[in-house]
Amino acid sequence: MTALLDRPLRVGLIGAGLIARQHLAALARVPELQAVGISSRTRSKAEALAAEFALPLVAESPQALVREARPDALMVLVSPQAMAQLALDCLDFGLPLFLEKPVGLSVEQAEEVALAAAKRGVPNMVGFNRRHYSVFQQGLARVLARGRLLAVHVEGSERMQAARGTGRFTEEVLRAWIFANATHTIDLLRHFGGEPEEVCAFASSLHEPLGDQFAAALRFPGGQLGSFTGNWHSPGGWGVVLKGEGVTAEFRPLETCRLSFADGSTETLEPDADDALVKPGFTGQLRAFADLVRTGILAPPSQDLAGALLTMRLAGRLIAPVRPLP
Ligand SMILES: NC(=O)c1ccc[n+]([C@@H]2O[C@H](COP(=O)([O-])OP(=O)(O)OC[C@H]3O[C@@H](n4cnc5c(N)ncnc54)[C@H](OP(=O)(O)O)[C@@H]3O)[C@@H](O)[C@H]2O)c1
Known part of the structure; x- marks a missing residue:
């Protein structure tokens, strides 16, 4: 050693x-x-x-x-x-x-x-x-500097048509996209909120058998509330919104951070040099x-792997109620 x-x-x-x-x-x-x-x-x-x-x-x-x-x-x-x-x-x-x-x-x-x-x-x-994004660390710190974190909202809209169009993924991977790729945003619920104590999830399927329309409400251990939405065949993409006391941090796209304050002012945070020069979070x-x-x-x-398994299980809870769209 x-x-x-x-x-x-x-x-x-x-x-x-x-x-x-x-x-x-x-x-x-x-x-x-x-x-x-x-x-x-x-x-x-x-x-x-x-x-x-x-x-x-x-x-x-x-x-x-x-x-x-x-x-x-x-x-x-x-x-x-x-x-x-x-x-x-x-x-x-x-x-x-x-x-x-x-x-x-x-x-x-x-x-x-x-x-x-x-x-x-x-x-x-x-x-x-994504857990290692410098803008996430900075944005969360700025929220916590003003008080408690009150809510964590995650949009995980995958670009399913584009993913299929690349021809890079097997049908097995596309079918399991909730685990193969959507776990990136689902993991952010746990990253910011901790292990959810309650999850009330709805899911329906337009094209993907395991679901491609998601709406879920969550309660985290600190009492914070959270939400997860995903509409995989509509424009939107990935986003996170953290609600604090007199402050909102919005990461949309995820690599950017815009802070809004109760007095109406706003501020934009910049990623650190590593995140700006190579794939964010990688260094x-x-x-x-x-x-x-x-x-x-x-x-x-x-x-x-034990932590990743918890994210996979949360993904499993989000798809469990899936129903076909009429
Ligand atoms: N963290 C992120 O943001 C992020 C982003 C993209 C991808 N990923 C993940 O990274 C992984 C790789 O993605 P990618 O985009 O690099 O895919 P890729 O371009 O298709 O590359 C995959 C590589 O793995 C090789 N490979 C496949 N099966 C193998 C095996 N059994 N033994 C040895 N090599 C094998 C492939 O060999 P061939 O050249 O013969 O095909 C290829 O070189 C995926 O699991 C993906 O989910 C993560």
Whole structure:
């Protein structure tokens, strides 16, 4: 452990897609971590990323990556439908794992991986990068500076037609979109409000069998009220509104923050330099991962598999009452 404190931590990447590229750009800004190798299903894609980011090693398989690159930790960045199985496979290495979300396309899959990781005692972190947005930290701090947080409202309108139009996602992933992607915004209910004590949810389906129209009311442990809405076939997108005492913080789009005050004045908050230069939240979550690898402790606001499972279960509660639209 002492040796780990003295040098950058060696990280191996599995998966060579769009998000691996974003992580590599963020890694370049986090000197605590050093990318030492990559493996992926299609070797040529791993080679292209290795050339672009000067990675010293392209390995044939995750096993070869661990053997040849001798990483201190692994980042699993593969397609949503492959995440759960690869996460289970990677537990065998006993190395700390950073896992992109979603770890599983159902609550059951997420449970299986979380249970296996807990049994093996493998330190882990799931990539809910929005939790690390600098504008969220600043905006929440400004609300709390004036008193209590009173309400958390989240709009999670997915762009379903666009997601289908890209041709990048399998039907299995599109069908499970509530877990595959909508968990980003659903997780923000827990991030700002804590574990909801009561959830009253309605869901209906225009096209997606698990639901694409959502309205839910929530009560959080501090007594705050919350809401979640999502209309996946209507323009809107993602947004968060935090209500405080004489102040409202609105994040719409999520990467921006506009504060409104009781006297009618407004203020706009700017993201920090890291969030402005690479995918927002990515450097923050990488620093949190480095701390996890060094200390074995995952500090808030990061989520491990057990935390991610709670978000998956909340998503499950939001779709449970789904009915077809007449
Ligand atoms: N946090 C965020 O904001 C965010 C944003 C986007 C995506 N993501 C998540 O990041 C993950 C990757 O997304 P992406 O956009 O990078 O997808 P992508 O561009 O399709 O890349 C996925 C990569 O994983 C590889 N792969 C798939 N199955 C594999 C397996 N069994 N073993 C080894 N490699 C495998 C693919 O290989 P091939 O080249 O052979 O296909 C590809 O290189 C997804 O789980 C997604 O949900 C997170």
